[in-house]
Amino acid sequence: MKRRFAGPLLLGIPTAFLLALFVLPLVSMVVLSFWRTENYHIVQDWNLGNYITLATGGAYVTFLIRSLVMASIVSMVSVVIAWPVSYAIILYGGRYRLLFTLAFAVPFLTGEVLRVIALQGLLGPLGLINGVLMSLGAAPLRFIMYTNVASAIGLVYLYLPIVVTVIYLSLLNFDARLIDAAKIFGASPARAFFEVTWPLNLFGTLIGFALCFIPCLSATLAPRFLGGPNGTLYGMAMAQQFGESGTWALGAAMGVVLFLTSILAVLAVCLKVDLRRTGFTGLGRG
Amino acid sequence: MKPHEPHSDAASPAAPAAAPAASSVDRRQALKVMAAGALATVAAPYIRPASAAPGQLRALMWEGYLLPDVIAGFEETHKVKFAPTFFDGNSEAYNKLRVGGTKDFDLVQADGFWPSLYFREKLIRTVDYAKMPSTQHLFPVFKPDQYKLLTDEKTGVQFGVPFCWGSYGTTYNADQVPAEKAASIELLFDPAFGGRLSTSARFEENIALTGILVASRMGTIDKPRPDGKSFNPYVLTDAELEGVEKLLIEQKKLLLTRYQDNATLEQLLASGAVVAAPEFAQVYRLLLAKKAKGEIDTTFAHTLVPKEGGLGWVDTWLVSSGVPDGAGLDVCQSFIDLMTTPETMKKIALASGCSTTIDIRSLSTPEEQKLYLMDRTGELSKMYMFDQPSSTEKWERVWSRMQAA
Numbered sequence: 001m002k003r004r005f006a007g008p009l010l011l012g013i014p015t016a017f018l019l020a021l022f023v024l025p026l027v028s029m030v031v032l033s034f035w036r037t038e039n040y041h042i043v044q045d046w047n048l049g050n051y052i053t054l055a056t057g058g059a060y061v062t063f064l065i066r067s068l069v070m071a072s073i074v075s076m077v078s079v080v081i082a083w084p085v086s087y088a089i090i091l092y093g094g095r096y097r098l099l100f101t102l103a104f105a106v107p108f109l110t111g112e113v114l115r116v117i118a119l120q121g122l123l124g125p126l127g128l129i130n131g132v133l134m135s136l137g138a139a140p141l142r143f144i145m146y147t148n149v150a151s152a153i154g155l156v157y158l159y160l161p162i163v164v165t166v167i168y169l170s171l172l173n174f175d176a177r178l179i180d181a182a183k184i185f186g187a188s189p190a191r192a193f194f195e196v197t198w199p200l201n202l203f204g205t206l207i208g209f210a211l212c213f214i215p216c217l218s219a220t221l222a223p224r225f226l227g228g229p230n231g232t233l234y235g236m237a238m239a240q241q242f243g244e245s246g247t248w249a250l251g252a253a254m255g256v257v258l259f260l261t262s263i264l265a266v267l268a269v270c271l272k273v274d275l276r277r278t279g280f281t282g283l284g285r286g
Numbered sequence: 287m288k289p290h291e292p293h294s295d296a297a298s299p300a301a302p303a304a305a306p307a308a309s310s311v312d313r314r315q316a317l318k319v320m321a322a323g324a325l326a327t328v329a330a331p332y333i334r335p336a337s338a339a340p341g342q343l344r345a346l347m348w349e350g351y352l353l354p355d356v357i358a359g360f361e362e363t364h365k366v367k368f369a370p371t372f373f374d375g376n377s378e379a380y381n382k383l384r385v386g387g388t389k390d391f392d393l394v395q396a397d398g399f400w401p402s403l404y405f406r407e408k409l410i411r412t413v414d415y416a417k418m419p420s421t422q423h424l425f426p427v428f429k430p431d432q433y434k435l436l437t438d439e440k441t442g443v444q445f446g447v448p449f450c451w452g453s454y455g456t457t458y459n460a461d462q463v464p465a466e467k468a469a470s471i472e473l474l475f476d477p478a479f480g481g482r483l484s485t486s487a488r489f490e491e492n493i494a495l496t497g498i499l500v501a502s503r504m505g506t507i508d509k510p511r512p513d514g515k516s517f518n519p520y521v522l523t524d525a526e527l528e529g530v531e532k533l534l535i536e537q538k539k540l541l542l543t544r545y546q547d548n549a550t551l552e553q554l555l556a557s558g559a560v561v562a563a564p565e566f567a568q569v570y571r572l573l574l575a576k577k578a579k580g581e582i583d584t585t586f587a588h589t590l591v592p593k594e595g596g597l598g599w600v601d602t603w604l605v606s607s608g609v610p611d612g613a614g615l616d617v618c619q620s621f622i623d624l625m626t627t628p629e630t631m632k633k634i635a636l637a638s639g640c641s642t643t644i645d646i647r648s649l650s651t652p653e654e655q656k657l658y659l660m661d662r663t664g665e666l667s668k669m670y671m672f673d674q675p676s677s678t679e680k681w682e683r684v685w686s687r688m689q690a691a
Contacts, residue, residue, distance in 0.1 A: 037678075037679065038679070039674070039675075039677065039678055039679075040377070040380060040381065040384060040674075040678060053683075057683070057686070057687075058687070058690065059683075059686040059687045059689065059690035059691075060686065060690075062690035063686075063689075063690060120550070124553070124554075124559075125542075125554065125557055125559035126553055126557045126559070145542070145543075145559075146542060146543035224487070224546060225546060228541075228542070228543045228544075229538045229539075229541045229543065229544060230538065232689035232690065237686060237689065240489070240682070240685075240686075241682070242381075243375075243377075243378050243381070244374070244375045244377040244378050244488070244489060244490070245377065245489065245678050245681070245682040245685070246377055246380070246381050246678050247678060247679055247682050250679075250682070
């Protein structure tokens with residue numbers, strides 16, 4: 001009897017929670033996207049105007065392309081940095097490897113705004129990097145002052161800890177004896193890595209990539225504080241619709257497009273990767 | 287049965303106690319209650335309170351006007367907790383109020399024409415100047431008989447108390463920018479200062495200020511307007527908006543950044559990375575204070591109203607329409623009264639760098655009187671007051687196209 005009630009109860013609460021806090025807001029956003037605003041007033045007039053504006057407005061397509069490029073670059077850079085870091089922690093961290101991983105989470109103890117503003121100070125004209133360069137008589141690095149490069153640095157800084165943690169957890173569950181077996185059968189360390197370690201940790205890597213890619217796609221703070229006049233990304237433009245311009249319906253349509261883009265991006269990655277080869281069993285297949 | 291009485295036969299002493307069916311119902315009900323309780327507990331922090339928590343005074347305001355020591359004294363005297371929420375621009379505050387904010391905030395700040403819009407839309411309520419003796423110290427130009435933007439035309443009642451004023455003028459590095467160049471909005475579009483200019487991130491003021499320049503260049507600023515009224519940079523024609531977009535796109539490559547806050551602009555100007563930027567004169571005064579202390583060497587100057595015309599603002603305390611008559615309103619008015627005493631206003635002026643609507647000349651040195659424009663309140667009449675854009679949709683498109691260009 002206990003099991004009969006425990007299951008529905010334990011699964012029911014998170015389901016209700018998801019319905020109330022994720023599905024309902026999403027549905028309301030979809031509905032709002034088919035209405036329009038007029039000088040800070042919502043007009044419940046069903047139309048496709050917002051989607052037509054997004055498709056034909058040019059500016060919004062530019063923001064989306066910029067964000068896709070930015071999110072892809074930042075996610076790839078993060079994975080490239082995170083892999084050796086996680087691997088080194090697993091190989092050489094010994095009994096302190098959990099502490100090493102947790103150390104990456106220390107910046108999360110402060111708010112995202114604080115971290116971005118701190119980075120603005122570091123990269124800006126008065127920042128540590130340019131301050132040192134100028135005191136040495138060198139010219140300041142203009143490409144890190146209010147540019148897309150500065151935004152990318154900020155986003156890597158913000159999301160790298162997540163990627164490191166995810167890849168570390170993947171490696172933690174990986175049976176390292178398989179590498180020894182590959183070596184015993186004559187594989188070089190590089191071959192053992194690319195044919196055993198990498199594919200068997202690919203799913204963890206993809207999760208790390210996705211957990212970096214998706215928030216980067218909707219990033220607001222980093223481009224706002226670091227991006228400069230040419231650094232407007234999709235998330236920042238979307239936030240503007242809900243903030244000062246009060247064009248909520250257009251913002252809702254932007255949100256729907258962002259949501260669909262994120263899903264398509266994840267699906268595209270999943271289709272390209274043989275998930276079963278990576279050991280993924282989430283689709284119910286053993 | 288009384289409305290609040292529990293409806294439960296099983297709980298009744300008269301009901302059979304040990305029947306299996308009753309036992310099953312009890313367990314199911316208990317589980318339902320537990321589930322509902324758990325859900326309510328988890329969701330509680332996310333459900334917005336419908337009305338003020340007792341003993342709280344909630345304000346929607348600009349962060350720069352927060353005076354912790356004065357507020358702590360008020361909290362002690364009135365046994366209330368002051369809970370501020372900050373915003374950057376009027377439209378952001380307006381949005382917050384429109385989506386139920388009148389139940390979430392007791393006090394609100396706004397400037398220019400925005401308070402009258404709030405009042406028309408019943409987002410704020412009337413206030414009683416007689417309950418706020420500090421209003422006696424308003425400069426004549428800000429008293430209700432002269433300053434009409436806070437008085438309801440129909441009833442003659444007031445709905446706000448002005449406390450700070452200023453323009454969206456240009457602060458510039460006087461060592462590098464000639465004064466005659468700084469007297470014009472053209473400075474902000476001058477390639478000679480490329481990479482060393484900055485503007486705020488506020489889309490309304492960027493478009494409106496550029497609109498003044500465009501209308502001046504087009505010669506439409508003094509011509510009859512389509513709406514029959516005099517020129518208002520917040521009501522631009524499509525041709526003027528097109529000119530604004532073009533000019534803002536040209537300006538982009540001249541900007542180092544669009545500053546998000548005064549602290550950033552202060553750093554950029556102090557370091558010499560930026561030599562001119564439009565702002566509310568607050569950063570200018572803070573820079574002068576730094577120079578007086580010997581912390582910086584650079585000389586800074588400020589153009590209050592450019593020759594083509596400038597934007598002006600009067601920051602105002604308002605009471606939300608969610609505040610009923612009685613004790614709630616009394617606390618709000620007491621707070622506004624405290625915040626507008628000459629002594630408090632002097633502190634606000636020094637902390638935020640703004641000019642005050644309250645006459646604080648008796649508390650100020652001659653230098654302060656000059657710096658804070660205490661004898662120049664009349665210049666407010668030459669400025670275009672901050673207002674709501676005639677079409678936020680059109681203005682948003684202009685801003686987005688400029689950002690994407």
